[in-house]
Amino acid sequence: xxxxxxxxxxxxxxxxxxxxxxxxDFLREGAGLTGTHVGCDTSQCGACVVHVxxxxxxxxTMLAAQADGAEVTTIEGLxxxxxxxxxxxxxxxHHGLQCGFCTPGMIMAAVDMVNRLGAPLDEATIRAELEGxxxxxxxxxxxxxxxxxxxxxxxxxxxxxE
Amino acid sequence: xxxxxxxxxxRVTRREDKRFITGKGRYTDDMxxxxxxxxxxxxxPHAHAKVSSLDADAxxxxxxxxxxxxxxxxxxxxxxxxxxxxxxxxxxxxxxxMGAWRALEHETVRHVxxxxxxxxxxxxxxxxxxxxxxxxxxxxxxAVVDSLDALKPDAPxxxxxxxxxxxxxxxxxxxxxxxxAFASAAHVTKMEIRNxxxxxxxxxxxxxxAHYEEADEHYTLWTTxxxxxxxxxxxxxxxNIAPEHKLRVIAPDVGGGFGSKIYIYPEEMVCxxxxxxxxxxxxxxxxxxxxxxxxxxxxxxxxxxxxxxDADNKIVGLRVKTVANLGAYMSLFSSSVPTYLYATLLSxxxxxxxxxxxxxxxxTNTTPVDAYRGAGRPEATYLLERLMETTAREIGMDPAEFxxxxxxxxxxxxxxxxxxxxxxDYDASLDAALKAIDYDGFAARKAEAARRGKLRGIGLSCxxxxxxxxPSQAVGSLGAGVGLWESAEVRVNxxxxxxxxxxxxxxxxxxxxxxxxxxAERLGVGLDTVxxxxxxxxxVQFGMGTYGSRSGAVGMSAISKAxxxxxxxxxxLAAHLMExxxxxxxxxxxxxxxxxxxxxxxxxxxxxxxxxxHNMPEGMExxxxxxAFYDPTNFTFPAGTYVCEVEVDPETGKTExxxxxxxxxxxxxxxxxxxxxxVHGGLTQGIGQALLENAAYDADGQLLSAxxxxxxxPRADDVPSYRLMTTVTECPGNPLGMKGCGEAGAIxxxxxxxxxxxxxxxxxxxxxxxxxxxxxxxxxxxxxxxAAE
Numbered sequence: 040x041x042x043x044x045x046x047x048x049x050x051x052x053x054x055x056x057x058x059x060x061x062x063x064d065f066l067r068e069g070a071g072l073t074g075t076h077v078g079c080d081t082s083q084c085g086a087c088v089v090h091v092x093x094x095x096x097x098x099x100t101m102l103a104a105q106a107d108g109a110e111v112t113t114i115e116g117l118x119x120x121x122x123x124x125x126x127x128x129x130x131x132x133h134h135g136l137q138c139g140f141c142t143p144g145m146i147m148a149a150v151d152m153v154n155r156l157g158a159p160l161d162e163a164t165i166r167a168e169l170e171g172x173x174x175x176x177x178x179x180x181x182x183x184x185x186x187x188x189x190x191x192x193x194x195x196x197x198x199x200x201e
Numbered sequence: 202x203x204x205x206x207x208x209x210x211x212r213v214t215r216r217e218d219k220r221f222i223t224g225k226g227r228y229t230d231d232m233x234x235x236x237x238x239x240x241x242x243x244x245x246p247h248a249h250a251k252v253s254s255l256d257a258d259a260x261x262x263x264x265x266x267x268x269x270x271x272x273x274x275x276x277x278x279x280x281x282x283x284x285x286x287x288x289x290x291x292x293x294x295x296x297x298x299m300g301a302w303r304a305l306e307h308e309t310v311r312h313v314x315x316x317x318x319x320x321x322x323x324x325x326x327x328x329x330x331x332x333x334x335x336x337x338x339x340x341x342x343x344a345v346v347d348s349l350d351a352l353k354p355d356a357p358x359x360x361x362x363x364x365x366x367x368x369x370x371x372x373x374x375x376x377x378x379x380x381x382a383f384a385s386a387a388h389v390t391k392m393e394i395r396n397x398x399x400x401x402x403x404x405x406x407x408x409x410x411a412h413y414e415e416a417d418e419h420y421t422l423w424t425t426x427x428x429x430x431x432x433x434x435x436x437x438x439x440x441n442i443a444p445e446h447k448l449r450v451i452a453p454d455v456g457g458g459f460g461s462k463i464y465i466y467p468e469e470m471v472c473x474x475x476x477x478x479x480x481x482x483x484x485x486x487x488x489x490x491x492x493x494x495x496x497x498x499x500x501x502x503x504x505x506x507x508x509x510x511d512a513d514n515k516i517v518g519l520r521v522k523t524v525a526n527l528g529a530y531m532s533l534f535s536s537s538v539p540t541y542l543y544a545t546l547l548s549x550x551x552x553x554x555x556x557x558x559x560x561x562x563x564x565t566n567t568t569p570v571d572a573y574r575g576a577g578r579p580e581a582t583y584l585l586e587r588l589m590e591t592t593a594r595e596i597g598m599d600p601a602e603f604x605x606x607x608x609x610x611x612x613x614x615x616x617x618x619x620x621x622x623x624x625x626d627y628d629a630s631l632d633a634a635l636k637a638i639d640y641d642g643f644a645a646r647k648a649e650a651a652r653r654g655k656l657r658g659i660g661l662s663c664x665x666x667x668x669x670x671x672p673s674q675a676v677g678s679l680g681a682g683v684g685l686w687e688s689a690e691v692r693v694n695x696x697x698x699x700x701x702x703x704x705x706x707x708x709x710x711x712x713x714x715x716x717x718x719x720x721a722e723r724l725g726v727g728l729d730t731v732x733x734x735x736x737x738x739x740x741v742q743f744g745m746g747t748y749g750s751r752s753g754a755v756g757m758s759a760i761s762k763a764x765x766x767x768x769x770x771x772x773x774l775a776a777h778l779m780e781x782x783x784x785x786x787x788x789x790x791x792x793x794x795x796x797x798x799x800x801x802x803x804x805x806x807x808x809x810x811x812x813x814x815h816n817m818p819e820g821m822e823x824x825x826x827x828x829a830f831y832d833p834t835n836f837t838f839p840a841g842t843y844v845c846e847v848e849v850d851p852e853t854g855k856t857e858x859x860x861x862x863x864x865x866x867x868x869x870x871x872x873x874x875x876x877x878x879x880v881h882g883g884l885t886q887g888i889g890q891a892l893l894e895n896a897a898y899d900a901d902g903q904l905l906s907a908x909x910x911x912x913x914x915p916r917a918d919d920v921p922s923y924r925l926m927t928t929v930t931e932c933p934g935n936p937l938g939m940k941g942c943g944e945a946g947a948i949x950x951x952x953x954x955x956x957x958x959x960x961x962x963x964x965x966x967x968x969x970x971x972x973x974x975x976x977x978x979x980x981x982x983x984x985x986x987x988a989a990e
Contacts, residue, residue: 057326073231074224076456078404079489083909086404114224127222131214134874137882138709139221140405140456146222162922169917173909175404175457176709177878178885178946179917 043103047072048116056103062096063087065103066113074114074143078173085172088144088151089113095151097171114143117150125192126150126185135185137176148172149186158194160187205790208722209937212874216728217713226454229408230486232423237410238267240472240485241328243318243335244494245310248344248566248902249357252307252317252337260320260334265327268479269335270471271318272307280304280474281440283467285531286682289369289540292559297369300360300564302530304440304467304474310339311359311529312566313902314494319471321479325486344566344902348526349503351563359529359564368527368562369536373544374617379557382518386509390592396580397969398501398526398896399889400912401573403708405456406487407496411472415480419447424469426452426736427462427706428746431683433738435465435533442473445738452736455708459886460572461496462708463748464533468495493907498896499573501526502539502580506588514596516551516607521558521584529564532571536562541619541679542577542667548616549585550627550663550840551607556617566902572748574886574947578666583969586662586952591965600956601635604663620667622838625866629928631663634842634864637924646846655848657859658961662843664949667836668941669934670749674832686832687751688744689759691720691767693825695812697805698730701763704744705756706736710943711875712752718871719757719937723764724804725791742828750941753871754837758935762829771825775807777818837932837940841865843884845953849961854977856892856958862924863949868932868940876942877925883946884923889915890947891954895970913970 040055047070054069066072066089077099078086087098090112117124126146129135136142152168153160160168165186166179174182207213220226243255257269283302290296305316318335322328343357350356351366359366383389410423420443426432429450437445455462468485476483487495502525509518525539544558575582593603605628614622643659650657670676673684690702701716717731734740747756768788775793776783785796794801807825810816814823846860863880870876893913897905906912931938951969958976959965964983967975 059326067231072224073228074226076228076405077230077486078406079909081489081908081910083914084404084489114222118223123222130222131218134215134878136218136221137711137878138403138405138457139217139226139454140228140403142221143224163918166917173404173914173916175402175459175886175914176882178881178883178915178923179920180881180922181878183917183922 043107045106045109045111047111048113058104060103061099062101062103062106063098066098072113072115076140076143078141083173084141085148086141086144088147088172090147090151095148114147117146124150125196126189129185129189129192133181133185133188135177135182141172141174145172145174145182149189152186153190153193158190160190162187205721205725207728208718209869209871211718212872213714213718213728215711215714216717217711228405228454228456229410229423229425232410232453234410234412234482237482237484238321238323239325239328240475240483241320241332242316242468243320243332243337245313245315245317245339247310247339247341248313249342249359250310250339251342252310253340254338255318256336257318260331263327263331263334265323266331267321267323267481269318269320269331270475270478272303272305275305275474276303278474279441280470283530284439284533285536286533287537288680288682289371289536291369292372297536298363298367299531300362304470312568313904314491314568316467319475321475321481321483346565346567346898346900346902348501348524348563348565351565352524352561359566363564366564368531368564370561371540372557372559373619374557375555376557378555379518379520382555383509383520386517387512388510388596389507390588390595391507392588392591394504394506394584394587395968396500396502396583397890399499399573399894400493400896401459401461401496401499402914403457403459403461406489406492407462407466407468408486409469409472410482410484411476412482413476420473420476421449421451422469422473423451423453425455425462426450427455427458427708427748429706429736429738430704430743431746432465436470436473440470442470449739452706455706458708459574460499460576460748464497464571466495489909490907493904493912494568497532497571498528498568499570500580501570504584506584508588508592510592510596514598514603514606516553518555519547519553521547523558523560525560525562526565526567526570527562528567528569530569532569535569535571537681538572538577543581545619546578546581546665546667547585547618548620550609550665552609553617558618567898568904574883575944576749578944579948579951582662582664582948583952586664587955590660590956600661601631601640604661605631621835623835623933624930625838625840626928626930627663627840630841630864630866633926633928634844634862637862637864637926638844638846638860650848656851656961657846657848658957658959660845660953660956660960662949662953662956664843664945665838665840666944666948668750668839669754669833669837670751671755671833671836683745684832685745686830687755687759688742688828688830689763690742690826690828691760691763693767693808695809697808699726700732700734701760702734702741703756703760704741704746705752706747708747710747710752711872715871715875716757716760719760720764723768725788726804750943753939754932754935754941755831755833757937757939758833759829759831761936762831763827766827766829767825770827771807773818774811774821775802778802778807778810778816833934835934837868837934839865839867839940839942839945841945841949843949843953845957847954847957847961849958849976851980854973854980856971856976858888858921858954861921863946864926864928865942865945866928866930866940867942868929869938870927879942880925880946881923883944884950885915885920886947887950888920888954891951891969891971893919893970893972
């Protein structure tokens with residue numbers, strides 16, 4: 040088995056992986072980061088979304104070997120210095136999660152959504168963009184509210200930084 | 202009650218959220234122990250077949266394989282068959298016909314996906330590879346998938362124990378009185394109603410990690426369970442895995458259940474057995490296709506329903522015949538779902554003097570069916586509310602007014618089908634919903650939609666459900682094999698912090714927040730000084746778990762009772778310490794006070810005094826820890842009105858839910874934010890049933906919708922933002938006045954959606970799911986008739 044090396048949440052991780060090992064299994068079993076979940080086997084549910092080189096990717100749909108040399112961010116790496124990312128904070132504030140299983144993928148997909156589309160995001164856009172993430176608990180109502188609110192916060196932070 | 206800003210009624214954010222939003226949740230598949238190996242199951246590709254031979258030699262020789270174990274070995278080791286824990290008797294007095302269900306089948310498989318062997322290997326991939334290499338020869342038998350077909354004389358026989366595939370032929374109500382009501386009726390409306398089969402689909406697939414430690418002859422099972430103590434009891438008492446004190450069951454963070462994680466399935470049992478057999482810890486995690494094939498499904502009824510009215514449009518009788526599909530085997534509580542959780546709710550919110558219902562349950566070559574969010578009550582509500590709407594249309598009466606005319610208005614109300622409703626105000630929720638939707642303005646909205654080429658419709662559903670699933674004595678008399686109370690222990694630590702050990706289990710419901718809110722309310726302490734402990738049989742006293750919207754009404758009532766005892770003892774001690782009369786002690790904002798004086802002692806000082814025990818009243822034991830078991834006096838009866846507005850595109854048949862109003866009466870609400878979240882989720886599952894979801898089998902018993910590519914889960918753009926409101930009548934049956942909110946959305950919403958669509962398209966011939974194709978066909982089939990009018 041060849042070694043696969045990538046930077047995960049700012050740290051270099053190097054582990055042997057079979058050619059067929061999926062990125063999600065490399066992260067969960069190789070890197071011990073179990074925050075990224077597997078909810079289906081057809082790339083539909085989005086529980087496994089992580090960022091690879093800054094873009095949202097379903098980590099069940101990418102081989103670990105394909106991510107060799109990449110910068111990967113998982114849900115564990117989203118908060119910085121003990122401070123929640125605005126998307127994480129908004130999911131809590133707006134009760135955008137119940138069982139929590141789809142939540143890591145939802146949050147990672149939502150951050151990518153705001154990064155790509157900017158803010159503010161309207162309800163129709165958010166709902167359409169969530170096509171690749173399934174939640175069985177919340178009925179999406181509060182997830183949509185959380186993402187809309189976080190998009191405003193993230194836009195404010197970006198403006199402040201500029 | 203001392204009151205607290207974080208107490209009952211406060212919209213506090215959830216204390217469990219931080220671990221979930223940072224990826225630190227601990228679900229079963231996240232667990233690992235040293236030396237852990239992985240299980241993969243060999244499953245039947247046939248819906249009905251004899252197992253002729255099984256050759257595992259090649260598989261056993263593959264890399265990393267520890268063992269391949271079969272059903273013959275399982276049986277030889279005395280592992281028991283899976284059971285159904287609720288006895289139902291047919292109307293002729295004979296007991297239900299339970300076919301043998303083995304965790305690994307070595308003779309006759311009865312549904313696609315049934316396990317015949319298990320591979321244990323060092324890695325998950327090795328286990329799966331080896332499972333593929335196990336060669337099983339099957340002799341295929343004819344299969345039957347539809348429940349009506351299964352009752353036909355020439356249908357394949359599925360279990361030798363159940364002749365003609367009939368499990369029981371049960372009835373409830375007064376048949377003669379109902380006959381008489383129909384004989385004298387001024388109007389009768391009759392319908393055939395199908396309730397589609399669903400797959401629960403919690404986002405976390407089922408999983409198990411079993412660890413047998415030989416030195417102690419002790420098992421630990423981490424598993425995705427809504428009720429770990431019930432799992433331990435069944436595994437111990439019926440499946441002979443181990444005595445209860447040698448078996449620890451831990452249900453850590455669980456990613457949704459919706460009923461499907463109540464049951465003890467073959468895979469969890471087999472992992473325990475395999476761990477002892479192989480001497481290694483064994484983990485199994487279901488993939489999504491396995492979940493579709495083996496998680497208990499929900500619903501699947503065929504019914505004939507008819508209602509009789511007098512000349513004044515008052516209901517005089519209701520007659521229902523239902524055939525319910527229980528699948529290939531009787532799952533743990535499957536027998537109770539289409540009987541006591543279904544037919545007992547057929548009176549709805551209405552004063553109906555005579556009801557008779559006959560239910561036949563049948564075996565088919567499909568995945569077993571059991572409780573799924575609502576469990577029987579959605580089927581009753583769908584049937585009754587479709588019938589009410591259709592009847593109103595037939596007699597030319599406004600559907601809201603027809604319902605109102607027949608509402609129950611005095612309580613307690615004894616229905617003809619066992620239930621005695623304790624409290625409610627059905628006018629209040631109907632009024633609130635109609636006002637919110639602007640019912641009177643609908644005609645204008647319909648006309649405006651028509652100008653855009655859309656067919657707009659409005660539909661109502663006035664639902665009632667029974668929650669709590671209790672009292673034990675009552676359910677026992679109806680056939681339940683268990684009591685349905687709940688337990689709690691409140692441990693006050695010497696420093697005044699508090700642990701609450703509860704038999705309820707949280708898998709998304711937010712108990713770590715709401716249960717702590719109750720403690721804050723009662724003792725006036727801060728939420729951050731309270732922790733909620735659940736889901737581990739080694740930590741928590743025996744409890745019954747979470748299902749049937751029971752954790753508030755039953756689980757929190759147990760905590761409340763334990764808090765009563767803590768408060769009583771602490772007051773007695775405080776009186777002693779302050780040299781006052783016990784009757785003068787009050788507890789306000791976390792401080793014990795002596796009425797009419799300035800003497801006071803904070804709660805934590807009294808707690809400390811209980812543990813130092815230097816100065817106790819005579820005869821009082823040291824410590825401050827109290828437990829309680831709470832057994833309710835009745836079910837609780839949440840009720841409400843849902844109004845749905847849809848727009849249908851006549852060109853494509855696509856339905857858009859454009860507005861949805863829910864007015865619910867849940868009694869006392871602990872945390873409105875969490876309750877709203879429960880309703881949002883329930884509504885979406887109900888709208889999913891109405892518009893999208895269907896477990897479809899072909900004639901050979903292959904599940905056609907066995908992945909998210911084929912089974913349409915509701916996504917964010919399939920549902921609207923909801924408009925929710927509550928009306929409150931307190932439940933008189935429990936100390937907190939709570940009724941429960943977990944299932945209402947899924948129970949009440951499907952008929953509101955279908956009533957709205959059938960209103961929009963002008964034909965009633967529409968079944969769930971109302972996919973664009975089904976709606977389009979209904980529209981087309983109705984057009985010639987309309988043209989001829």
